[in-house]
Amino acid sequence: MIRLTELTKRYGKFTAVDGIELVVPPGELFGLLGPNGAGKTTTIRMIAGILRPTSGTVLVGGIDMQARPLEAKARLGYIPDRPFVYDKLTGGEFLRFAAALYGLQGPAVERRMDELLELFELTPWKTELTEAYSHGMRQKLIIAGALVHRPEVIVVDEPMIGLDPRSARLLKELLREFVSRGGTVLMSTHTMEIAEVMCDRIAIVYRGRVAAQGTMAELRQQTSSEGMSLEDLFLKLTGGHQRHQLDAVLGA
Amino acid sequence: MTAPARHQPSLWIVLTPKWRGALSRVRHEGGGSRAKLLLLSIVAIGFWAAIFGVAYRVLHYFRGVQEIGNLLAGKVLGVTLLAFLSILLLSNVITALSTFFLARDLDLLVAAPIGWVRFYLAKLFETMVHSSWMVALLALPILTAYGVVFSGGPLFPFVAVAAIVPYLILPAVAGTILTVLLVNVFPARRTRELLGLVGLGAVAVVVVLLRVMQPERLARPEGFRSFVDYLAVLKTPTSPWLPSEWSAEMIMNWLTRVSDPWPIARLWGAAAAALVVGALVHRRLFHLGYSKAQEGAERKVRRPLRGPIAHLLNWLPPQKREFLFKDMRLFFRDNTQWSQLILLAVLLLIYIFNIRSLPIHTGERVPFALVTVISFLNLGLAGFVLSAVAARFIFPGISLEGRQMWLLRSSPLDPRTMLWSKYWMGTIPLVVLALAITGLTNSLLQVSAFMMAVSLVTIVLYTVAVSALALAFGVFYPQFGTENAAQIPTSFGGIVYMMASLSLLAVVIMIEAVPVTAQLRAWQRGEHLTATPEILIAGALVVALCAGATLIPLRLSARRLELMEW
Known part of the structure; x- marks a missing residue:
């Protein structure tokens, strides 16, 4: 379970996140949508x-992230949007290191690593340095790293970037399967189709605030946009580009 | 369709990200508070004043020696510039590998319509600045002392700049040529071994050069058969084919009012020729090498770091053990990191050779007082070397986690575990190094058992403390997102750390003067040294000071790490 209460983050005078309230119960895949700079990644x-939030609280699995960070983090798997890994470690070494960060070691971890590498088709690359990996391979490696300790909550920032269609499909199935077994997933994405197909509920974040949240039907109802696709609904809430802007850029 | 670019971007434009980045770093680091800027100014002025003071005294003494004073001053300048030249060459090779083949801006620059000459000059300039600024800063007070002692006049600064600029260009061009050749001739993935070879070669050259010259002989004219022999050695150029000698000659000619255009012609002619050759080599070989370097990501691991070391650390909990393993693997697999060990080896070898060459055990009655004083000074020098080594290897520890910090911060890793791992990973090798340097040099000096014990205990306590200081200053002044690990120690935080560690060294040395003086007094009276209250208090003070300098920074940095955001 994830619960955000009045979550706010300020950088000097700039407010990146402004009092966000969200609850993602176990067994739910929740999508965070919003334009660039809306505050999703923050x-x-x-x-x-x-x-660290400027104010407000984050509960992960019922544990306050600020009061008991180590316990809260032990329940969490985080997949960032940019797959920065240690270039001079092999895939196997990276996963072993990731498991050790959660206090895990031994033959059970080695088996788990092999399972994950197999699932993400990285087994032939296990002993190769990650500097030789492609962007997509690195992305798959950090997804494997986030799963190695069997978390109960997964937080994913733009999960599909850099993945080939086959891997993207695998990840979708993996996350759906994870929530069907009682796990919690919060995912940010720009891809409307993914959000529409995968997420149980969606929040549209705009200028640091939740502009609307709920199931697709609830969103349409809240915004009086019956029959609209998620993309149209998103653009209605966050605004879109103007024709003259396109003309200016393309010199038409 | 797009029209081809008609105008090449100027060198200034190509270098914009670099100089703007440097400016914003200065603003960010210096603009934070006036106190910081003031602190930096005091450090810089104090540092220059100290070097200037020593150089001034030595040169003033030389000036007073009739007939050979000027020759000695020229000789010392030549040897100093030669020592700098070896460091410059090695530093340029290492930096050129980074700026020409590994830097993150290369994709953008290579893909942009920038002509090869501009590209080469921009990258050469970047390489030269990164490799040379420390040497240039060090040379500044020395050359100023020359100008003041020999009354160089208002034009001397221009002469000095004219002598030093080509002296810096030549090793930079040589370094870039060597790097381009190496990357082309050998598979790029073998650059690590190649750099090792280049480094070993440089060590050998420097040691052989210094041994052949035997600069310490110049301090003992009585060692020569006749004064004429001594004069002949002084008059012979140390290394007539190297730019260090030409620069020294050009400067000394101005200072001693000798009109000889040859050193100037040789210096500038060689620099211009080197630039042309360097540019041609670059034109012919850079793209091939760059392409190879892109393919050159290492895939297979040669040393997986399992086996004996893994068993040795089996008793540790998995977080600590794997963190240590990870740091060791990253260090030994990263060329930009471990290659700095070569520089260290060069400096240490020169240091030990110099101690060995000191004319104190020459067959006469062993001067006990002299040996004790030199050993005491040696302790200070060893402390300085260890501070610098900690700046190179321990200070960047946290900065190097930069882009991977998401993993560490989102996992249940206690920041104290990270600090613990970084601390011991740096401290254990540093303590071994400290014991080796101090023990070896003290043995060469044949010091008393008391001095040996005082030196070893002090150096271990000091090393444990400077490791903590280096790590803590690295936490308080991190350089995330840096391209080259070698540049992290020369940041504002690195300089402040050096100041803090050298201040600690100065205080420790001042306190240690109490037992050392007591030993000298006892020796003068022909008595055995007894443990007086002053000696015990001095010992306790050093222990307390070093313990404080270890524990307080570590605690503060653990707190800081907990609050830090990425």
Whole structure:
């Protein structure tokens, strides 16, 4: 379970996240949608314990991230949007290190690593340095790293970037299967189709606030947009580009 | 369709990200508070004043020696510039590998319509600045002392700049040529071994050069058969084919009012020729090498770091053990990191050779007082070396986690575990190094058992403290997102750390003067040294000071790490 209460993050005078309230119960895949700079990544990084909120609270599995960070983090798997890994470690070494960060070691971890590498088709690359990996392979490696300790909550920032269609499909199935077994997933994405197909509920974040949240039907109802696709609904809430802007850029 | 670019971007434009980045770093670091800026100014002025003071006294003494004073001053300048030249060459090779083949801006620059000459000059300039600024800063007070002692006049600064600029260009061009050749001739993935070879070669060259010159002989004219022999050695150029000698000659000619255009012609002619050759080599080989370097990501691991070391650390909990393993693997697999060990080896070898060459055990009655004083000074020098080594290897520890911090911060890793791992990973090798340097040099000096004990205990306590200081200053002044690990120690935080560690060293040395003086007094009276209250208090003070300098920074940095955001 994830619960955000009045979550706020300020950088000097700039408010990146402004009093967000959200609850994601176990067994739910929740989507965070919003234009660039809306505050999605900042929210996710606060949930993951990387950023400290200016005010408000984050509960992960019922545990306060600020009061008991180590316990809260032990329940969490975080997948960032940019797959930065240690270039000079092999895939196997990276996963072993990731498991050790959660206090795990031994033959059970080795078996788990092999399962994950197999699932993400990285077994032939296990002993190769990650600097030789493609972007997509790195992305798959950090997804494997987030799953190695069997978390109860997964927080994902733009999960499909860099993945080929086959891997993207695998990840979708994996996350759906994870929530069907009682896990919690909070995912940010720009891809409307993914959000529409995968998420049980969606929040549209705009300028640091939740502009609307609920199931697709609830969103349409809240915004009086019956029959609208998620993309149209999103653009209605957040605004879109103007024709003259396109003309200016393309010199038409 | 797009029209081809008609105008090449100027060198200034190509270098914009670099100089703007440097400016904003200065603003960010210096603009934070006036106190910081003031602190930095005091450190810089104090540092320059100290070097200037020593150089001034030595040169003033030389000036007073009739007939050979000027020759000695020229010789010392030549040897100093030669020592700098070896460091510059090695530093340029290491930096050129980074700026020409590994830097993050290369994709953008190579893809942009920038002509090869501009590209080469921009990257050469970047390499030269990164490799040379420390040497240039060090040379500034020394050359100023020369100008003041020999009354160089208002034009001397221009002469000095004219002598030093080509002296810096030549090793930079040589370094870039060597790097381009190496990357082309050998598979890029073998650059690690190649750099090792280049480094070993440089060590050998420097040691052989210094041994052949035997600069310490110049301090003992009585060692020569006749004064004429001594004069002949002084008059012979140390290394006539190297730019260090030409620069020294050009400067000394101005200072001693000798009109000889040859050193100037040789210096500038060689620099211009080197630039042309460097540019041609770059034109011919850079793209091939760059392409190879892109393919050159290492895939297979040669040393997986399992086996004996893994068993040795089996008793540790998994978080600590794997963190240590990870740091060791990253260090030994990263060329930009471990290659700095070569620089360290060069400096240490020169240091030990110099101690060995000191003319104190020359067959006469062993001067006990002299040996004790030198050993005491040696303790200070060893402390300085260890501070610098900690700046190179421990200070960047936290900065290097930069882009991977998401993993550490989102996991249940206690920041104290991270600090613990970084601390011991740096401290254990540093303590071994400290014991080796101090023990070895003290043995060469044949010091008393008391001095040996005082030196070893002090150096271990000091090392444990400077490791903590280096790590803590690295936490308080992190350099996330840096391209080259070698540049982290020269940041504002690195300089403040050096100041703090050297202040600690100065206080420790001042306190240690109490037992050392007591030993000298006892020796003068022909008595055995007894443990007086002053000696015990001095010992306790050093222990307390070093313990404080270890524990307080570590505690503060643990707190800081907990609050830090990425």
